[in-house]
Amino acid sequence: MIQAQDLVEKILARASSDECIVIVSDKTQANLRWASSTLTTNGVLQERSVTVIAFIKSKDGMASGGVSRTNVDEGDIDSLLAQAVSSANKQFLQQRPREQLRITHQLPRILN
Numbered sequence: 001m002i003q004a005q006d007l008v009e010k011i012l013a014r015a016s017s018d019e020c021i022v023i024v025s026d027k028t029q030a031n032l033r034w035a036s037s038t039l040t041t042n043g044v045l046q047e048r049s050v051t052v053i054a055f056i057k058s059k060d061g062m063a064s065g066g067v068s069r070t071n072v073d074e075g076d077i078d079s080l081l082a083q084a085v086s087s088a089n090k091q092f093l094q095q096r097p098r099e100q101l102r103i104t105h106q107l108p109r110i111l112n
Contacts, residue, residue, distance in 0.1 A: 063092035
């Protein structure tokens with residue numbers, strides 16, 4: 001598994017958005033089972049959670065979109081970034097119709 005800092009650096013290097021935040025959380029858990037004062041079973045669980053938040057600037061402000069996944073490796077970087085940027089673009093597009101609607105409602109008052 002790639003080190004958390006290396007993963008963060010690689011994600012940030014490939015980011016195409018105006019700004020980007022990457023949060024990596026690693027969790028390791030050891031399981032031990034004892035019976036009659038003897039270790040009978042053991043195991044180690046590792047889990048990684050990666051959150052990428054992409055920011056896209058526009059003339060009216062900034063839109064953000066984020067995505068979280070578990071157990072991310074280098075092969076997942078491009079799709080993770082694409083989903084974060086897509087989420088930010090969707091937010092930006094959802095804001096635009098409301099702004100256009102407001103302008104449309106103001107036009108009749110201006111013309112009267």
